[in-house]
Amino acid sequence: MPVNGLLLNFARGAFDDVEILSQLKSIEEVTVGELVGDSLPVVVEVDSPQQSKMIHRMLEGLDNVVSVDVIFASVD
Amino acid sequence: MLERRDFLKVSAMAAATSAAAAKAGQEHHSPVVAGGLKWDKAPCRFCGTGCHVKVGVRDGKVEAIAGHEGADVNKGLLCMKGYHVGGILYGEDRLTQPQLRVNGKLENITWDEAINIMAQKIYDNPKGFANYGSGQWTVPEGYAAQKFIKGGLSNNHIDPNARLCMASAVTGYVSTYGVDEPAGCYDDLDVADVVILWGNNPAEMHPVLFSRIIDRRSRGETVTIVDIGTRRTRSTEFADEFMEMKPQGDMAIANCISHYLIEDGSYDKAFVEKHCNFRIDVDERTRDLMGKASSFEEYREKLKPYTYEYVSELSGLSVEQLQKLVGYFADHQLKITSLWCMGMNQHTRGTAINRLVHGIHLLSGHFGTPGNAPTSLTGQPSACGTAREVGTLCHALPGGRLVAKPDDRADCEKIWKLPAGTVNPKPGYHTVKMWEKFCTPTSEGGDITTMFVQVTNPGQTLPNLAKLFTNKEALKDKFLIVSEVYPTATTALADLILPAAMWVEKNGVYGNSERRTQQWFKMVEPPGEAREDTWMTLAVARKLYDMGYAGMKDKHGDFLFKMTDEGGDEVAVWDYAHYHDINVDRVLYDEYRDFTFKKHKDLAPYDVLAQHTGLRWPVVQGDDGVYRETKFRFSEFSDSYVGKGKGIQFYHSVTKDDKAQIWFCPYEAPPEVPDEAFPMWLSTGRVIEHWHSGTMTMRVKELHNAMPSAYVELHPDDARDKGIGNGDLVKVVSRRGEMVLPAWVNGRSLPPQGSVFVPFFDETKLINEVTLEAFCPVSFEPDYKKCAVRIEKVG
Numbered sequence: 024m025p026v027n028g029l030l031l032n033f034a035r036g037a038f039d040d041v042e043i044l045s046q047l048k049s050i051e052e053v054t055v056g057e058l059v060g061d062s063l064p065v066v067v068e069v070d071s072p073q074q075s076k077m078i079h080r081m082l083e084g085l086d087n088v089v090s091v092d093v094i095f096a097s098v099d
Numbered sequence: 100m101l102e103r104r105d106f107l108k109v110s111a112m113a114a115a116t117s118a119a120a121a122k123a124g125q126e127h128h129s130p131v132v133a134g135g136l137k138w139d140k141a142p143c144r145f146c147g148t149g150c151h152v153k154v155g156v157r158d159g160k161v162e163a164i165a166g167h168e169g170a171d172v173n174k175g176l177l178c179m180k181g182y183h184v185g186g187i188l189y190g191e192d193r194l195t196q197p198q199l200r201v202n203g204k205l206e207n208i209t210w211d212e213a214i215n216i217m218a219q220k221i222y223d224n225p226k227g228f229a230n231y232g233s234g235q236w237t238v239p240e241g242y243a244a245q246k247f248i249k250g251g252l253s254n255n256h257i258d259p260n261a262r263l264c265m266a267s268a269v270t271g272y273v274s275t276y277g278v279d280e281p282a283g284c285y286d287d288l289d290v291a292d293v294v295i296l297w298g299n300n301p302a303e304m305h306p307v308l309f310s311r312i313i314d315r316r317s318r319g320e321t322v323t324i325v326d327i328g329t330r331r332t333r334s335t336e337f338a339d340e341f342m343e344m345k346p347q348g349d350m351a352i353a354n355c356i357s358h359y360l361i362e363d364g365s366y367d368k369a370f371v372e373k374h375c376n377f378r379i380d381v382d383e384r385t386r387d388l389m390g391k392a393s394s395f396e397e398y399r400e401k402l403k404p405y406t407y408e409y410v411s412e413l414s415g416l417s418v419e420q421l422q423k424l425v426g427y428f429a430d431h432q433l434k435i436t437s438l439w440c441m442g443m444n445q446h447t448r449g450t451a452i453n454r455l456v457h458g459i460h461l462l463s464g465h466f467g468t469p470g471n472a473p474t475s476l477t478g479q480p481s482a483c484g485t486a487r488e489v490g491t492l493c494h495a496l497p498g499g500r501l502v503a504k505p506d507d508r509a510d511c512e513k514i515w516k517l518p519a520g521t522v523n524p525k526p527g528y529h530t531v532k533m534w535e536k537f538c539t540p541t542s543e544g545g546d547i548t549t550m551f552v553q554v555t556n557p558g559q560t561l562p563n564l565a566k567l568f569t570n571k572e573a574l575k576d577k578f579l580i581v582s583e584v585y586p587t588a589t590t591a592l593a594d595l596i597l598p599a600a601m602w603v604e605k606n607g608v609y610g611n612s613e614r615r616t617q618q619w620f621k622m623v624e625p626p627g628e629a630r631e632d633t634w635m636t637l638a639v640a641r642k643l644y645d646m647g648y649a650g651m652k653d654k655h656g657d658f659l660f661k662m663t664d665e666g667g668d669e670v671a672v673w674d675y676a677h678y679h680d681i682n683v684d685r686v687l688y689d690e691y692r693d694f695t696f697k698k699h700k701d702l703a704p705y706d707v708l709a710q711h712t713g714l715r716w717p718v719v720q721g722d723d724g725v726y727r728e729t730k731f732r733f734s735e736f737s738d739s740y741v742g743k744g745k746g747i748q749f750y751h752s753v754t755k756d757d758k759a760q761i762w763f764c765p766y767e768a769p770p771e772v773p774d775e776a777f778p779m780w781l782s783t784g785r786v787i788e789h790w791h792s793g794t795m796t797m798r799v800k801e802l803h804n805a806m807p808s809a810y811v812e813l814h815p816d817d818a819r820d821k822g823i824g825n826g827d828l829v830k831v832v833s834r835r836g837e838m839v840l841p842a843w844v845n846g847r848s849l850p851p852q853g854s855v856f857v858p859f860f861d862e863t864k865l866i867n868e869v870t871l872e873a874f875c876p877v878s879f880e881p882d883y884k885k886c887a888v889r890i891e892k893v894g
Contacts, residue, residue: 059119
C-alpha cells in the first residue's frame with residue numbers, strides 16, 4: 024500500500040484555500056499539509072500503485088495546479 | 100511507539116513540507132502559511148527607517164505583526180509603533196463612504212458622483228487646481244498623480260508634505276553633489292567610531308536605527324555619540340557628549356569647525372584638491388540653489404570670523420566643546436557619521452546648514468568609506484522613494500529631472516507619449532505658497548480654487564494654521580477634496596471626502612532613508628467603499644477624458660493612462676470592477692522605472708524587488724544577470740557607475756568635473772527671536788509613541804494609552820518662576836495664535852531655561868496655530884523648531 028509525499032505547485036498567488044482545501048479534504052486518501060509559498064504538501068495513502076497514479080492525475084487536473092512533484096514514495 | 104504506516108505518513112509529509120520550504124527559498128520570498136495565519140512581508144507604514152515587517156492575516160484581517168528577521172534594516176526588531184502597526188487599520192471611525200458637504204453637513208454620495216464632482220471642478224479651472232501629496236504616497240500613487248497633473252493638465256501645482264520635512268535635505272544634496280539622496284547607508288552606523296547628532300533625537304524618532312548603534316556597545320565596541328541639540332532628549336542619555344546649542348547656532352558651529360580644519364592644517368588637502376570645488380551665494384542678498392563658483396582662498400577668508408570665541412557666543416557651546424568637535428574631524432583615522440533630521444531641515448537656513456555639514460565631511464575627507472558619511476534621515480516612509488525620487492515637488496520631474504530643463508521635459512513627453520511642449524516649464528507653487536493662495540480670496544489673487552489632498556493632514560501639520568488652512572472656511576468659492584482614512588483636522592474643512600485604502604489594503608512600493616526601495620502586495624480588503632488613491636487619480640483622469648479634456652489623451656489619441664493585459668487588450672482600470680484585473684502598481688512602476696536610469700537611480704525590475712526586503716538603488720544588473728544593489732554611492736569599491744581608477748567620482752557634479760561643492764554660507768539669525776513680549780523659544784516635534792499627526796497611532800489603544808495627549812515641556816526653573824507645577828494648564832502664546840496645554844516638568848526631555856517644547860501629534864491641541872511659516876529661501880521648507888512665545892499659567 025503506497026504512501027507518497029507530493030507537492031502541489033500552484034500558479035503564483037492563485038491558491039484559493041477555501042475551494043482547493045474543500046476538494047482535497049473530501050478525498051479520503053489525501054492528507055493535506057500547510058501551504059508554503061505557492062506549494063501545498065500532501066500525503067496520498069492508497070491501496071495500489073494504479074490507484075496512486077489515478078490520484079496523481081486527478082491532482083494535476085485541479086484548478087490552478089501547475090505541476091505535481093513526487094517527493095517521497097514508500098517502498099513495500 | 101509509532102506504527103510503520105504512521106511513520107511513513109509522517110515522513111512523507113515532512114519531506115514534502117521541506118521540499119516546499121526549499122522551493123520557496125529559491126525565490127527570496129513567498130507568503131507562508133503557518134499557525135493558521137498567512138504571513139507576507141511589507142515595509143512598516145510609519146517612519147523613514149523602513150523596517151520590514153511580517154504581517155499575519157487570518158479570515159481577511161491582520162491579526163499579527165512580527166519583525167522580519169531577514170530584513171537588513173531591522174533584522175527582526177521593531178519599535179513600539181511597528182509592533183502595533185497592524186492596529187492602524189481598525190480604528191472605529193474609519194472612513195468608508197464618499198461624502199459631500201452640503202449646507203455645512205456631510206452627506207454620503209456614490210463614487211461616481213464624487214469622481215464627477217472632482218472632474219468638473221478641474222475641467223472648469225484646470226490652472227486653479229492643486230494637488231497636495233505626501234511622503235506617504237506609494238511610488239505608483241505619487242507617479243500617477245505627477246503624470247496626471249504635470250502631463251495631463253500641464254500644471255505644476257503639485258507639492259508633497261515632504262516640503263515640510265525634507266526639502267532642505269534635497270537642496271543640500273543637489274547643490275553639493277549635483278543629485279539628491281545620501282551617498283552612504285545604514286551600514287555606516289555599524290562601523291562608525293563617532294556618530295554626531297545634529298539637532299535630532301533618533302532614540303525616539305528612529306529607534307530601530309538608534310538601537311543599531313547602541314547594540315554595538317553591548318557587543319563591546321566603542322562608539323562615541325555626540326549630541327548637539329537645543330534640548331536634552333532621550334538620545335542625550337546615550338551620548339558621550341551633550342553640547343547644548345542656541346537655536347540656529349548650528350550654522351556658526353559648522354563654520355567654526357571648517358575654519359579650524361583649515362587654519363590648523365588638518366583638512367584633507369589631497370581629497371579636497373582631487374574631489375572638491377568651492378561655491379558661495381551669488382551676492383549678499385540672493386539665496387538660490389546654485390550660487391556661484393568660489394575658490395579655496397575666498398572660502399578660507401570668509402571663514403576667518405568664526406573663531407572659537409565668536410562662535411561660542413553665537414552658539415552657546417563652550418570653546419572646549421568646539422575644540423573637541425574640530426578634534427574629531429581633524430583625526431583622519433576616525434570614521435565619522437553625521438546624522439540629522441528636522442533640526443537641520445526645518446530651518447530658515449535649512450539648505451545652508453545642510454551644505455555646511457556636507458562641507459565639513461568633504462573638507463576633512465570623512466567621506467566615501469564605510470562609517471564616513473553625512474546623512475539626513477527622513478521622517479516619512481517614502482519621502483525619499485516617492486516625494487523626492489518620483490519628483491512630486493512643484494519644480495521637479497521623475498528621476499531627478501527639473502521642469503525648467505528642456506531635455507528633462509522632453510524625456511517626460513517621450514515616455515508619456517505627449518506632444519512636445521506639454522509639460523509646463525514654470526515651477527508651480529511650493530507648499531506654503533500653495534496653501535496661501537488657496538486660503539486667500541480669489542479676488543485678492545488667491546488663484547488656487549480646488550485643492551486635492553492625499554495621504555496627509557495639512558489641517559494639523561502646516562505652520563501658522565490660521566493663515567494657511569483655517570482661513571479656507573470663510574471662502575465659499577474654494578473647494579477642498581481630501582482622500583483620507585480617518586476624520587482629521589483636514590477633513591473637518593473638506594468639501595468632498597474620499598475614503599482611502601491604506602497600507603496592506605493595497606499593493607505598494609516605498610523608498611526609505613538609505614535609498615532602499617521596498618515592495619508589498621495587498622493582503623486584506625479595505626473597509627466599506629474605501630479605494631486606492633491610485634484608482635482615484637485614474638478615475639478622475641478617465642472622466643476628464645470622457646468629457647473631452649484634450650490633456651487626458653496622449654499624442655496617439657489613447658487615454659493617458661492606457662493599460663493593457665497580457666494579450667494587449669486595454670483594461671478599464673478606471674472602472675473599479677476592473678481595477679484589479681491587472682497589477683496597476685506594476686504597470687506604473689515599470690513605466691516610472693524608465694525614468695530612473697538617467698541620474699543613476701536605477702530601480703530593480705518589479706518582480707525582482709518583490710522577492711527582496713528592499714534593494715538600495717542604483718540596482719545594477721551584472722553580466723551574470725543578477726541584480727545587485729549599491730550600498731555606497733560615488734565610491735568605486737561599491738558603485739559600479741564610478742569610472743575605473745577614479746576612487747571617488749561625483750558623476751553628477753554641477754561643475755561637470757566629477758567634483759562636489761563645498762559651500763560657504765554665513766551665519767544668519769532666525770527671523771523671529773524672543774523679545775520682551777514673547778520671551779521664550781518654542782520648538783515642536785514628535786514623541787516615540789506617535790507618528791506625525793497621530794491620525795493612525797492615536798487610534799491604537801496601546802499607543803494612545805502610552806501617550807494620550809500633548810503637553811508643554813519646560814525647564815523646572817522657568818516653571819518655578821512662573822508658579823507652574825506639573826499638570827497645570829499653561830497658555831502658549833505667539834504673534835499668530837495661542838494654545839492651552841498641560842505642563843510637564845522634569846519629563847522625558849529637558850529644554851533649557853527660556854525654551855519650551857510641544858509635540859504636534861494631538862489633534863485636540865493644534866500647536867501649529869502658534870508656529871511661524873517663515874521658510875528657507877532655497878528649499879521653501881518652514882522652520883518648526885524656533886519661534887518666539889510667552890507662556891502664562893491658566894487660572
